[in-house]
Amino acid sequence: MPSSSGNSKVNPDLVKERKKCTFNTLELTHLLDGGEDKTRERHSRENFFLEDPELRSEVPLEYLSHKEKYEEAVRKACILFRKVQELQNEGKGGMENFREILGGQLGSAILKDGNPLTLHYVMFIPTLMGQGTVNQQAEWIQRAWGCDIIGTYAQTELGHGTFIRGLETIASYDPQTEEFILHSPTITSYKWWPGGLGHSANYAVVVAQLHTQGKNHGIHPFIVQLRDEETHMPLPGIKIGEIGSKLGMNSTNNGYLGFEKVRIPRTNMLMKNSQVLPDGTYVKSPSSKLTYGTMIFVRVVLVQDAATYMKKACTIATRYSAVRHQSQIKVNEPEPQIMDFLTQQHKLFPNIAGCFAFQYAANWLWETYNNVTGELESGQLENLPELHAAACVLKAVSTADAAQGVETLRLSCGGHGYMTSSNLPSTYGLVTAMCTYEGENTVLLLQTARFLLKVWQNKQNLQKLPTVSYLENAFRNNSSFQKSVQWIIGALQKTTVGKIDLANKHINDRVRNGMAYEDAWNSTSIELVGLAELHGRVIIVETFRISVEKCRNQVSRELFAVLEQLLQLYAVNTALRCCGDLLKYTDMQGKDVEVLQAWLEELLNQLRPNAVGIVDAFDFRDEVISSALGSYDGNVYERLLEEAQKSPLNAEPVNKSFKSYLKPFMKSQL
Ligand SMILES: CCCCCCCC/C=C\CCCCCCCCCCCCCCCC(=O)SCCNC(=O)CCNC(=O)[C@H](O)C(C)(C)COP(=O)(O)OP(=O)(O)OC[C@H]1O[C@@H](n2cnc3c(N)ncnc32)[C@H](O)[C@@H]1OP(=O)(O)O
Numbered sequence: 001m002p003s004s005s006g007n008s009k010v011n012p013d014l015v016k017e018r019k020k021c022t023f024n025t026l027e028l029t030h031l032l033d034g035g036e037d038k039t040r041e042r043h044s045r046e047n048f049f050l051e052d053p054e055l056r057s058e059v060p061l062e063y064l065s066h067k068e069k070y071e072e073a074v075r076k077a078c079i080l081f082r083k084v085q086e087l088q089n090e091g092k093g094g095m096e097n098f099r100e101i102l103g104g105q106l107g108s109a110i111l112k113d114g115n116p117l118t119l120h121y122v123m124f125i126p127t128l129m130g131q132g133t134v135n136q137q138a139e140w141i142q143r144a145w146g147c148d149i150i151g152t153y154a155q156t157e158l159g160h161g162t163f164i165r166g167l168e169t170i171a172s173y174d175p176q177t178e179e180f181i182l183h184s185p186t187i188t189s190y191k192w193w194p195g196g197l198g199h200s201a202n203y204a205v206v207v208a209q210l211h212t213q214g215k216n217h218g219i220h221p222f223i224v225q226l227r228d229e230e231t232h233m234p235l236p237g238i239k240i241g242e243i244g245s246k247l248g249m250n251s252t253n254n255g256y257l258g259f260e261k262v263r264i265p266r267t268n269m270l271m272k273n274s275q276v277l278p279d280g281t282y283v284k285s286p287s288s289k290l291t292y293g294t295m296i297f298v299r300v301v302l303v304q305d306a307a308t309y310m311k312k313a314c315t316i317a318t319r320y321s322a323v324r325h326q327s328q329i330k331v332n333e334p335e336p337q338i339m340d341f342l343t344q345q346h347k348l349f350p351n352i353a354g355c356f357a358f359q360y361a362a363n364w365l366w367e368t369y370n371n372v373t374g375e376l377e378s379g380q381l382e383n384l385p386e387l388h389a390a391a392c393v394l395k396a397v398s399t400a401d402a403a404q405g406v407e408t409l410r411l412s413c414g415g416h417g418y419m420t421s422s423n424l425p426s427t428y429g430l431v432t433a434m435c436t437y438e439g440e441n442t443v444l445l446l447q448t449a450r451f452l453l454k455v456w457q458n459k460q461n462l463q464k465l466p467t468v469s470y471l472e473n474a475f476r477n478n479s480s481f482q483k484s485v486q487w488i489i490g491a492l493q494k495t496t497v498g499k500i501d502l503a504n505k506h507i508n509d510r511v512r513n514g515m516a517y518e519d520a521w522n523s524t525s526i527e528l529v530g531l532a533e534l535h536g537r538v539i540i541v542e543t544f545r546i547s548v549e550k551c552r553n554q555v556s557r558e559l560f561a562v563l564e565q566l567l568q569l570y571a572v573n574t575a576l577r578c579c580g581d582l583l584k585y586t587d588m589q590g591k592d593v594e595v596l597q598a599w600l601e602e603l604l605n606q607l608r609p610n611a612v613g614i615v616d617a618f619d620f621r622d623e624v625i626s627s628a629l630g631s632y633d634g635n636v637y638e639r640l641l642e643e644a645q646k647s648p649l650n651a652e653p654v655n656k657s658f659k660s661y662l663k664p665f666m667k668s669q670l
């Protein structure tokens with residue numbers, strides 16, 4: 001079934017491409033969705049949301065003012081959330097709804113520049129669930145779930161985003177009244193960034209330094225009412241507003257917030273993990289890092305979202321590359337489809353392979369997250385550090401690759417990729433933000449490096465840790481070069497171990513030479529970031545390999561062949577990206593790099609006939625793609641012209657500036 005929503009005539013180049021496809025695209029769609037039933041359910045959700053006329057906009061977003069964009073976004077967000085509640089009430093809810101309507105699948109199709117209410121579901125409710133006691137959940141979750149109150153997650157401040165132990169907002173306990181007093185002592189202690197904080201939310205989880213009985217116990221989460229529930233006016237002592245225009249996400253209403261001695265009841269501290277008793281006694285959490293739980297959750301879901309945005313951008317650029325003709329390969333021959341240029345295939349196909357790699361990594365991480373959080377519920381904390389390390393590195397690698405990939409795909413569309421109507425600029429705006437929020441990527445890679453060095457130094461428990469068990473044996477892997485995925489994975493593992501060992505040695509050398517450990521860490525941190533990233537790539541390629549292998553007897557031979565090609569392309573492209581390291585740490589030689597390069601070119605050729613089929617199988621409706629370049633019918637030029645007509649400047653043949661400025665200027669004599 002085509003993903004097109006219109007009845008327009010399909011561009012002949014795309015017709016030709018679809019005829020060439022060697023596998024059944026529907027089979028791939030079902031595989032990616034997790035089964036035919038899941039595809040049907042997704043289609044039904046898409047119809048439910050996308051066919052609601054109220055969720056369409058009269059005027060393209062880019063021609064609205066900042067204020068109008070926000071107002072239109074709130075209008076749509078309310079309809080969207082009401083519809084989600086309807087689905088929940090009918091028992092058709094579940095995680096898939098939230099993933100789609102808040103993320104890149106449907107969310108960014110309906111609210112192209114972000115949703116001002118996203119944080120309510122993505123962080124406010126998950127924090128209540130993860131950090132609240134049973135009583136607190138009973139009190140707050142129902143109200144939040146029904147959207148009687150709208151919340152956000154206010155952690156970052158003007159002065160600190162990364163180093164959250166350095167947050168300055170203070171919550172000091174007053175046992176006389178059994179209240180906390182929230183205060184912002186400095187300008188840098190103002191909360192800055194929370195989504196929806198500006199003018200949408202009336203409650204927030206505020207992360208603040210807890211002071212009781214004269215002692216600072218570090219950061220803790222508190223539920224704070226910000227605005228009157230009827231009038232929406234800021235409550236006394238609350239200084240609140242929006243932070244202003246940004247590179248992208250201009251509808252998300254990111255806000256600032258200061259407190260002037262605002263009092264909240266003691267019971268508004270989220271006390272599942274640590275408590276303050278009525279007399280002010282502090283009861284410690286089993287692990288101070290349990291406060292960071294919501295951040296792990298969001299990092300985990302972002303990996304899937306990175307894959308979704310990549311799929312969208314790949315669909316746009318691949319369809320466009322099939323219909324766009326330019327230049328000549330041979331004189332006197334017609335201008336080829338730009339997809340026939342090898343360099344164009346090199347821009348497109350490794351990114352298409354990346355979509356699969358990140359989707360499989362996201363599936364694995366989600367399952368791991370659920371297992372480990374289940375263990376945490378029963379007080380078992382043993383696997384938390386490994387989950388944290390895996391979530392950090394996979395979030396960092398997937399979002400960085402997605403941002404780079406979307407930009408490469410935008411460039412692959414030449415000038416038309418620069419048009420807002422291609423939907424690639426705003427997709428880039430959404431994806432590049434992911435590299436910063438929920439933990440800046442370099443910082444997250446350093447967290448993973450910290451974990452890796454620790455397990456490398458201790459070594460004894462390696463076999464118990466699935467993501468790092470390879471460290472034990474990879475050093476001894478002396479297999480000589482082979483043109484195989486298995487060899488590449490072994491080589492990446494051996495390289496990671498070599499880099500960990502060397503970085504560890506450099507830290508130790510520096511310490512031996514008199515440096516403090518922390519300074520030695522900083523001096524070695526370029527190496528640390530590199531080894532963490534490579535470890536992430538080991539997880540991704542290995543998960544991709546296992547996932548494809550599992551399909552061997554489940555899918556047709558034709559589809560399996562394509563999945564294998566995608567896996568091989570992802571692996572060989574990864575190997576070539578880090579071939580300097582592979583040459584250094586494995587037995588690979590210069591001539592082997594040539595073999596890898598030739599293999600990459602061979603795979604690009606093999607995938608060429610199926611490129612459009614693969615992106616068709618991602619099965620985005622035109623409304624979701626939302627691009628003049630990427631529609632199912634490929635009528636690019638008609639759509640570009642149609643979109644241009646929507647420019648307000650084209651509403652009149654002569655603009656008034658002609659009379660006011662241009663004409664007097666042109667007629668003036670100096
Ligand atoms: C039916 C279903 C119902 C479901 C209902 C829910 C609804 C569903 C919702 C969603 C569905 C999916 C939606 C998908 C769509 C997604 C769209 C997303 C849009 C998002 C919009 C924007 C969101 C952005 C929000 C933010 O940015 S919030 C702010 C985030 N801030 C950060 O991330 C700050 C980064 N900094 C840190 O994390 C830390 O400060 C630090 C860098 C880790 C350092 O901390 P610290 O100094 O304390 O640590 P260290 O001293 O370095 O280390 C100490 C030890 O602690 C370990 N550690 C650190 N962090 C953690 C952790 N998180 N967990 C565990 N352990 C941790 C560290 O490893 C050290 O260990 P050691 O043993 O070595 O000592």
Ligand SMILES: Cc1cc2nc3c(=O)[nH]c(=O)nc-3n(C[C@H](O)[C@H](O)[C@H](O)COP(=O)(O)OP(=O)(O)OC[C@H]3O[C@@H](n4cnc5c(N)ncnc54)[C@H](O)[C@@H]3O)c2cc1C
Pocket residue numbers: 119153154155156159160161162163192193194195249254433436437438439440442443446
């Ligand atoms: C679109 C968007 C939405 C957001 N939404 C929210 C929200 O809803 N709620 C919320 O609380 N926050 C939110 N944030 C804030 C976000 O979480 C922070 O911006 C992020 O954690 C990075 O912190 P920072 O801005 O302080 O960057 P900084 O930490 O100042 O980073 C600047 C540079 O310093 C480097 N650096 C910092 N520390 C280290 C280190 N230890 N080692 C090496 N290098 C380091 C970084 O790598 C980076 O290059 C949002 C941000 C954005 C962009």
